[in-house]
Amino acid sequence: MPKWFNTAGPCKPDIHYMLSATDRLPEIKQLIAQENYFVIHAPRQVGKTTAMLALAQELTASGQYTAVMLSLEVGAVFSHDPKLAGRAILDEWQDAIKFYLPPELHPSHRILGESGRHIGAFLAAWTQESSRPLVVFLDEIDALSDETLVSVLRQIRSGFPRRPKGFPQSVALVGMRDVRDYKYASGGSDRLNTSSPFNIKVRSFTLSNFTLEDVRNLYQQHTDATGQIFTPEAVDLAFHLTQGQPWLVNAIAKEIVEYITKDPAIPITADLVNEAKEILIKRQDTHLDSLAERLREDRVRAIIQPILSGLELGDTPDDDRRYLLDLGLVVRSQEGGLKIANPIYQEVIPRGLSQGVQDSLPMIQPSWLNPDGSLNAQVLLEAFLKFWRQHGEPLFKSANYPEIAPHLVMMAFLHRVVNVNGSLEREYAIGSGKMDICLRYGKQTLAMELKVWADKRPDPLKEGLPQIDKYLSGLSLDTGWLVIFDRRSGLPPLSDRTTTENVISPAGREIIVIRG
Template sequence: MSKVFNVTAACMPEQNYMVDIAGRLQEIKALVDTGSYFTINKARQYGKTTTLLALEQYLKADYDVVFLDFQMLGAGEFENENIFALSFGRFFLRVFRRNNASLSDGVKTLYDEMYRIVNEEPTNFRLQRLFEYLSDICGASPRPIVLMIDEVDSVSNNQIFLDFLAQLRAYYIRRASQPAFWSVILAGVYDVKNLKQKFRREDEHKMNSPWNIAADFDIDMSLSKKGIQGMLREYEADHQTGMNEEEMAGLIYDYTSGYPYLVSRLCKLIDENVSKIPQFDSKKAAWTRDGFHQAVRMILAEKNTLFESLNRKLADYPELDEMLQDLLFTGKSIAYDPDNPAMDAAFMFGFICCRNGNAVLSNRIFETRLYNRYLSTAEIQGQKLYKASLKDRNQFLVGGRLNMRRILEKFVEHFDDLYHDRDEAFLEDVGRKYFLLYLRPIINGTGNYYIESQTRSMGRTDLIVDYRGEQFVIEMKVWHGNEYNLRGERQLAGYLDDYHIDQGYMVSFNFNKKKKTGVFEVVVGDKILIEAVV
């Protein structure tokens, strides 16, 4: 059976193309070796279950591992303490025996006794008795037992779960004087310390000691460029497409920042979808820069569980929605504040990250998806500028190439006609948004665009447009005087060197009443800058 790229469940090395995570497993095992109790909390579809399955096998040489998934317990299993204790006990015993075909005499006796009780005395079994048996089994086992629970937060707004977690914590803390699990690993989107966010305000009395035990887990779960390249090398050995593995890995990483689902989804789209489009019509043609950008357009246009989760969180946190629009359209730097509930939630769910003390979108895919979201509302598309772009767009293609200078000229013309009397605050707040609003229908369906977030500072925003293999770098900024403008021109000229491009573009929103609007050509060293002033 040939391998495939997988985005629907945990990846298996014998069936799926995967990034090698041996280094990650070594780091996690170091925590287990010290007997740590910790949580692996990452966003949805971030490779948690894949990592735990691999970790289960990795630890077996030194530990007895019991790996449980709370999604396999129905909501009815948490109806009361008795039902949960019985369900957990049966679940534990089944997995423990499956992973340990031959039990020592002492463990076998305890196993048989516990098995009989959870099946024959259902009304007299509570959490205390459950943990007494678990402790006895841990004490009788010739090897340390590691407990791993996946999707631990799926039922965390339940008092029974809190009581279970409190018992687990109590036994773990006292493991020096009474037997207990050697190491405990809880996995889910929510950190144990953040599970309290799932409670209603009237349940705040539940937020007590179970939250303060977990050790810090700072192991990077994202996929590296080197790791992605290794995965593509394995794929190339099977399919001989002739791809430039280093270039493709770099493109994938640049757009995803190593977010596992997005990496796998882009690869799957190139392999299974792009390769069947008439303009590509083969895997060899698909695994190219053009094929990659086609896959980016596909993923940005599709519905998937990751984007649906993003939309739900924006609906749940209106202040987060407003903050992201400020971040995307005004060029403002927003300090990361973990005490801000909306920002903390966005960080926990993987939508933003902290870079140099500021909150930024986690990757280009999320960022462009959000731009598309905000530029696609009925209110926005009802703007006269958007309608003008739809009317103008056919004149911007010459021989299949995008005429960016002509786009700037028409944008200046329409913007001046529609908004020439607006004040400084208007330009600060929506100037960049309106340029993107004008640009998007021109390149939509054929080109891609993203904001280079690392240059979003001091009001500077660099827009990168990819259109049929050609890149355009456009700096968007608000005018703050001639010296500031000259410095911006020098910065853009230097930035063009990074892209090996000789010509760049600038859009300056100038609130000086004596300004001269239009499109001008500026030479800076060996670079030509086309500057639009509105």
Template sequence: MKTFNTFGPVNPEEHYVVSRAEELVDFIKRVKLGRYIVIFAPRQTGKTTFFQWALDALAADTAETYFPIELNFEVYEDYAAPEFYTSLYQSIYEEIKWVFEKRGRVSSETLSQFLENTKLTDHVAMLRFFQQFANFLGDEKLVLIIDEFDGIPQDALRGFLRSLRSIYVQRSMRKCLYSVGIVGVKNVTQLNLDRSISPFNIQDEFTLPNFTLDQVHELLAQYTDEVGQAFAPEVIESIHRQTAGQPFLVNRFAQMLTEEMAISKSETIQMVHFAEAHTQLLEETNVNINHLITNIRRNPRFEIILMRIASYESGTRFNPHDEIISELATYGVITKGNDGMCEILNPIYQQHIMQAFKPLVNGLEHEYFPEDTHQGLVDYLTSAGQIKMDSLLDNFRDFIARAGFRILLVPDTPKEFVGQHLLYAYLDQFVQLIQGHIYLEGQTGRGKIDLAIFHNGKKYIVETKIWEGPRSYQSGKKQLAAYLKLEGTSEGYYVVFGHRAEPEPRVETEAIDGLTIRSYVIPVVQEVPSQQT
């Protein structure tokens, strides 16, 4: 039986796969046009697998003959340039021999001697090698694919790219390297080049997008066809919505639901199973999430920009020339939304980001609930085990009032976002105590943090944002009502934190479009008493 793969390249013989048919056709078309193609995308998005499929497609092409050389620069980062070129040639030589063996061919004596005697010492020697090697190929077109290009030594980078550019712009030399594919995380301008010079301005940028909803359906349908176990439609939609189609996360969800959880194969995978898998994904450590957390902690300024993206409706414009935004996009943390604004890539990442920036101990945990709260928090549960969200959020409002300026003493938390941090920490602690599930829903930017709590078969939606004026406050209610309709939920909760000098606390319950919305405006002090004027 096949499995869902979360480690290394995907093998269609062993793993369920998304075919990427349209993307492959587009890529092969560019190769046939002789383009020098670059894919720069975050790790674990399927780049390596995609290029391997592309090479297989080229090998199977009967109309034209291509001679592919596949390289990987991952191990070269600490090499000096001369050592890099020496080792690079050994890899090229091995690849050439492999292609001949795979095709059942024997190289001529002249070619064998040429390959044995060649030594690469710098980028010029590399250029000459490709020129001479191409003469042995006849009508075959040489295609060079380089994975993990970020690993190229800094003192070799400029010359290497100049040689590729020289081949591309001189028609007489194009035969020696007909097409090139470069794969990496950082784009060329981020590899510490002197940006006043463009040694590789002939690149054709290729985008490998995350899975669409249809592609997630395609992936999971392969499992259903083989095993007979179906996924409820809302589970498939939730997997796509929570991951935004990020390949690793989609496969990890499927892996947990089909291999690790004790769900009978005769039982349809339902939302209750999804909620359990979601909680596990938020609590586990895996390579993808470890990369995310490592990257967002590289710069203290990342927290401020990420929370602004999540908390303010006015949003943050996606400016690729801003180093902070560019770096976060490179790491796959944020992306450009359809409206040109920054968005956190998916709700899973946003929730991990909130957890990462949430202090382990904020000093107020024992004050969340009044001292006379019954053990087991039965004060906030009905006799049927449903959550009394009104009472739970009323208590949070009272907790903020009780804590006063002490909320500003929460460590490592910008005061601008302390209210949202505390609400998430408060609800997260409550949900853990009642053995429920909490996760982010909806958009991953433009001022809204939508929290979904799943307990005893019922879903509760809480939207939180920062006060940006009466118009924004009122429009937020209508947006929440529209979202509740999509979710098939009759009631929702709207928590807005006010940072004004004289904020007006509010609690109101309204019927909007036939739905019940309970709204809170909770004042959050921004200065300790000694600093207030």
């Protein structure tokens, strides 16, 4: 039977390429043997459910345990009624147990039939009649909230001292976030902010992204099955662009082998990986779309906004930083600061933020194209200045990240420029004081650096010129734009203060300085 790269739901070993769950979670078997309860949290679509299903099947097949993955998601609609939630959850569990476990390991009909009993009572009764120690992975725990969430956690904690004969030997809570970030609208907070009422956990750990070797092994499965090879450069680039994020790793390969080139005789090159990456970014599949939706949250905005503008993070709560880490939006760099998790997200985030501005743009005729379809940089500059003076300030209001509204408006304009035949690449980081943009159109490359002039700060020109020198050097370019957004208070209208001048950089490059 042919196999495929999977981008929707848990992997099935008979039809999907996949990696070993125990290789990705080597500590779990020891935790279970030690009768521990623990938490596994990781962003969506990194393989939590796939790994837990596979591990449960492996543990059961060993003959040592009865292990099963059970979902709590159906209880989410009854956040304030634990009794109704419990009934819905136990009815769902009845179906799952019958599907995942052989008949001899099912709880008796007497236990299964009592759907009104509490979750804790059900687990206790099943444990006591089970011929093997019971191991339960509770998926989608953070779909629950409020009284129902606390009720489930307390029932599990209450049964914990009776393990392994009177309650499951091991229980794992599986979700996107650690216990303290579970939703609980009480006491002025929307999160528990504590591990209680589940203070029995021995460990809380995350499911890591794929390593380079993991990506190589996953792609090799396709080569072994079809003969179609991924060149070493293609594998390296796929890992670089995704940083091993499992959904992205699979999505890039799926786009190539199922749509871009179905012929297994054609090797998969770095160029094809780049093509697939651009398609994914422009198409905004569910995974990337849900990522963009998170950007609307206030605590996400408080951290993403300074990263995009290159400013310092400031005084942000530790819980908020951890929340973004748990979502997989950001990672800690080797230098210690936060950065966007991978180059694809680095493109998706500003593109998603500027979409509202793009939708608000007036009709703009592409006057910047030469008769042969190539880009005319001088005409583009003139068109941008005309657009900026006329529409820049009104469009700031359509940007949902007000502190970087000029960045978003400018990027919206540039997206209109590249449209189908070009691309935008961005580089930005906390504390760098800048955002770099590379516009590629056909064989032409235009580089620009965006900086902000804030109140009580010096003119960014002196700092910006050597910075853009360094950026242009990396692109082997002799000229570029330095754009200074003047955000000081008490200034005249944007239409009156937008100017340009030509300046020679310290390295002798001709820089067009745009102020506005």
